[in-house]
Each structure stands twice: as structure tokens, then as C-alpha cells.
Amino acid sequence: MKSIVVPGEQIPGNVKSGNVYVEEGKAYATVLGLYDEEGKRIITLEGAWNPKMDETVVGIVQEAGRNNSYTIDLSSFRRGVLLLGKFSKAEFKVGDVVEALVDRVNGKKEVILSNPRLLRGGVVIKIKPTKIPRVLGKANTMAKQISELTRCDLVVGSNGIIWVRGENTALAISAILRIESDAHVSGLTEKIKEMLVNNTTKRS
Amino acid sequence: MASKANKPELIVGGKRLDGRAFDELRPIKIEAGVLKNADGSAYIEQGNNKILAAVYGPKEVFPKHDADPTKAIIRCKYSMAPFSSLEGHGRSGPNRRAIEISKVIREAFENVVLLEEFPNNEIDIFIEILQGDGGTRAAGLTAASVALASAGIPMKDLIYAVSAGKIGEEVVLDFNMIEDNYSDADMPIAIAPRNNEVLLLQMDGSLTKQQFEKAVDLVIGAGKKISAIQKDALREVYAKIERKYENKE
Numbered sequence: 001m002k003s004i005v006v007p008g009e010q011i012p013g014n015v016k017s018g019n020v021y022v023e024e025g026k027a028y029a030t031v032l033g034l035y036d037e038e039g040k041r042i043i044t045l046e047g048a049w050n051p052k053m054d055e056t057v058v059g060i061v062q063e064a065g066r067n068n069s070y071t072i073d074l075s076s077f078r079r080g081v082l083l084l085g086k087f088s089k090a091e092f093k094v095g096d097v098v099e100a101l102v103d104r105v106n107g108k109k110e111v112i113l114s115n116p117r118l119l120r121g122g123v124v125i126k127i128k129p130t131k132i133p134r135v136l137g138k139a140n141t142m143a144k145q146i147s148e149l150t151r152c153d154l155v156v157g158s159n160g161i162i163w164v165r166g167e168n169t170a171l172a173i174s175a176i177l178r179i180e181s182d183a184h185v186s187g188l189t190e191k192i193k194e195m196l197v198n199n200t201t202k203r204s
Numbered sequence: 205m206a207s208k209a210n211k212p213e214l215i216v217g218g219k220r221l222d223g224r225a226f227d228e229l230r231p232i233k234i235e236a237g238v239l240k241n242a243d244g245s246a247y248i249e250q251g252n253n254k255i256l257a258a259v260y261g262p263k264e265v266f267p268k269h270d271a272d273p274t275k276a277i278i279r280c281k282y283s284m285a286p287f288s289s290l291e292g293h294g295r296s297g298p299n300r301r302a303i304e305i306s307k308v309i310r311e312a313f314e315n316v317v318l319l320e321e322f323p324n325n326e327i328d329i330f331i332e333i334l335q336g337d338g339g340t341r342a343a344g345l346t347a348a349s350v351a352l353a354s355a356g357i358p359m360k361d362l363i364y365a366v367s368a369g370k371i372g373e374e375v376v377l378d379f380n381m382i383e384d385n386y387s388d389a390d391m392p393i394a395i396a397p398r399n400n401e402v403l404l405l406q407m408d409g410s411l412t413k414q415q416f417e418k419a420v421d422l423v424i425g426a427g428k429k430i431s432a433i434q435k436d437a438l439r440e441v442y443a444k445i446e447r448k449y450e451n452k453e
Contacts (some may be wrong), residue, residue: 006435008361008398030358047356077263188359
């Protein structure tokens with residue numbers, strides 16, 4: 001059972017970690033979120049992206065510097081930095097869409113990226129970063145389902161940028177945008193499947 | 205303008221000019237998430253007040269020398285639209301009054317927002333009075349609080365503000381414009397409802413100790429209603445989408 005909590009609301013029972021404020025042994029929510037009783041956690045509904053190690057991100061090359069270093073726009077207040085060094089063979093141009101992993105966040109709040117991969121063609125969409133876990137689904141089920149039913153390649157960046165390329169990009173994008181707005185509804189995977197199947201069968 | 209000479213009768217037959225009881229709020233309506241481009245937003249109607257609040261951030265501070273490496277900074281801009289009220293408010297940019305209100309609202313929020321989570325960043329709060337009818341700083345703060353929550357900014361509490369004051373010897377809650385102009389004392393108070401911490405308190409005029417205590421009691425009593433409306437506004441954004449599915453099935 002999940003219920004919506006607002007800042008300052010007392011949480012019945014305990015919470016494992018994050019998004020709470022403890023005073024006199026009682027826990028209060030600090031963000032607008034969903035309280036998950038079974039998981040004992042608060043899932044944020046809005047807010048900024050908080051980078052974690054080894055997360056996949058998608059960004060756009062903003063600036064190319066010396067020694068194969070790049071500034072990447074991650075659509076966040078944190079700037080992405082890609083330091084490849086002169087011995088690397090990879091080379092990017094300004095405006096390229098890049099998929100990479102988060103290596104670390106340095107003292108200047110820059111996100112240092114590694115393992116870059118160029119994404120050719122396709123469409124880039126931006127959604128709220130808090131809704132990304134829902135777009136991926138449990139064990140990536142939701143993302144797999146969208147990619148199979150629309151025959152699209154998807155790269156979902158945890159920073160809120162999603163890259164789509166393939167046969168039915170329009171349908172894939174409308175499904176993703178619907179997940180963004182309806183993320184708090186339960187049983188969404190089934191509902192999105194229904195939407196995708198209905199739309200693909202109508203066309204063929 | 206307000207003066208003792210042309211003071212109207214503000215209490216007639218035990219009721220106020222708009223028919224309210226002494227401890228009665230004006231009707232309040234709050235809507236969250238009204239602006240698509242902002243990270244968080246809210247719209248409030250409190251009586252004839254119509255106020256929009258928008259929140260942007262956390263984002264990088266510019267100019268950079270204003271940044272604090274230990275915590276985020278809050279910037280708040282309260283402004284009255286040129287068409288917002290009968291007097292000449294807002295016609296020549298920010299005035300002394302607007303700058304003062306921006307400052308006190310900012311300081312109220314600095315106590316509840318968890319600034320340490322976003323070092324070197326800023327959170328912008330914009331409060332735009334579309335139509336003013338007394339008590340706009342309090343209503344603006346109430347709306348800004350909802351806007352901050354809808355932007356997902358971590359806070360200790362969802363704060364509210366409302367004014368109380370004195371007409372003659374009667375302690376009265378939530379002044380409108382005419383009561384504000386001719387009242388004997390006016391005191392806007394912002395409160396964090398979790399532990400009733402006072403975050404903003406200003407006063408024009410004078411109150412005795414008993415009257416002051418009564419005014420604070422009225423504010424805290426009315427605050428329960430305001431808090432409930434604020435929470436409902438935030439929940440409504442998501443409930444609306446859930447209802448869409450229920451109707452389909």
C-alpha cells in the first residue's frame with residue numbers, strides 16, 4: 001500500500017533511510033513523495049537528480065576542451081565532465097548525444113563520467129528525473145516492454161534524458177510521457193502494455 | 205488613505221464588513237503545479253487575493269561569489285503586479301515594501317528548507333500578486349510553501365502564514381484590505397505547524413499581552429484549516445490522474 005506524504009507529515013512506523021527528518025524519535029517526511037509501507041521508504045515524486053555511481057546517463061556534448069575532454073549537458077544543475085585523455089580513440093563533436101556511466105562527483109559538484117558511447121541518430125526527450133525508475137520498471141521490465149512493442153532502441157539516462165531510435169518512436173515517446181505524468185498510479189506496466197498493443201495492432 | 209478622520213465602522217452588529225465572525229478566515233483555494241515551466245508552482249485565492257508562486261532550483265548560483273559552499277541560498281522575490289490593487293503598487297519596480305517582504309519571507313523559508321543538501325546552489329522563489337486585498341505577504345508565503353513542496357525541495361515542514369490584529373478592542377483574524385488600512389493593530393505570523401514554531405512575526409500598531417496571546421491562538425487555530433488545504437492541494441495533483449483511470453475501468 002502506498003500513500004502520498006507531504007513535508008512535515010509524520011510517518012507511521014519507521015523508514016530505512018532517506019527523505020525523513022527525525023525529531024524526538026519520530027520520523028517526518030521532508031519531501032513530497034509516496035510512502036511505501038512494505039519497502040519502508042519514501043519515493044520522491046518531484047525533485048532534482050542525485051547522481052549515484054555506475055548509473056547510466058545520457059547527455060549532449062556542450063563543449064570540447066583540450067586533451068579530449070568534454071563538458072556534457074546533463075539537463076541538471078550539475079555539469080557532466082568527460083576526461084578521456086590523449087590516448088583515447090573516441091572523439092566527439094559538440095551536439096553529439098552520448099551515453100556514459102557516472103564515475104564520481106567531485107568537489108565542484110561536477111559529475112565525472114566514464115565509458116562513453118556515441119548515440120547516432122534518434123530522438124532525445126527530457127522527463128523529470130524522479131520518474132526514471134518508473135520508466136525502467138522492476139528489473140527493466142517497463143523499458144524492455146516499450147522497446148519490444150514499438151521496435152525501438154531505448155537508452156534511459158537516470159538524469160532524465162531518454163534517447164529513442166527505431167520504428168515507432170512516436171508511440172514510444174507518448175508511452176514514456178504518459179509514464180512521467182502517471183508514475184504514481186499502481187499497475188502501470190499492464191496499462192502501458194495495453195496502450196502499446198492497442199496502438200500497434202490498429203496500424204497493421 | 206487611511207486616517208482616523210475618515211475611519212469607517214468596521215464592526216457592525218458583532219460582525220465584520222464582509223459578514224465574517226472575528227475568528228473566521230476568508231475562503232481559501234489552493235492549486236499546486238499550475239505552471240509547466242517552473243520546477244514547482246502554486247496558485248492561491250484567499251478572499252479577493254489572487255497570488256501565483258513559482259519555484260526554480262536547485263540550480264547553480266550566479267554570480268558565483270554569492271554562492272555558499274556549505275549550503276544552498278534562497279532568493280525570494282515578492283512583487284505586486286501593476287494591476288493588483290487600487291493604489292500605485294508595482295508601477296515602478298520593486299519598492300521598499302516589496303524588498304522588505306521578500307526578505308522576511310526568505311528568512312522564514314531558510315529555517316525550514318534543508319539547505320545543506322544543495323551546497324553551492326540557489327533556490328528561487330517568485331511570488332507575484334495578481335490581485336491584492338490585504339494579507340498578501342501571508343497568503344504569498346502559504347502559496348510559496350506549496351510551490352516549494354511541489355518542486356520536490358526537502359523541507360522540515362509545510363509552513364503557512366496568516367495575519368491577526370485588532371479592531372477597536374476586538375482581536376480579529378485574517379484582515380482584508382479595508383480592515384488592514386483602518387485597523388488598530390495588524391500582525392502577520394508564519395508558523396511551522398509540526399511544532400508551532402514562529403518563523404515570521406511583524407506588527408503594526410500595539411497589542412496588550414492578553415490580546416497578543418489571543419491573536420496567536422487564533423492564528424494557530426486557523427492554521428489547521430490552512431495546512432489541510434495546502435496538503436489537499438498537493439495530493440489533488442496526483443489524485444486527479446488516478447481518477448482518470450478509475451473512470452475508465
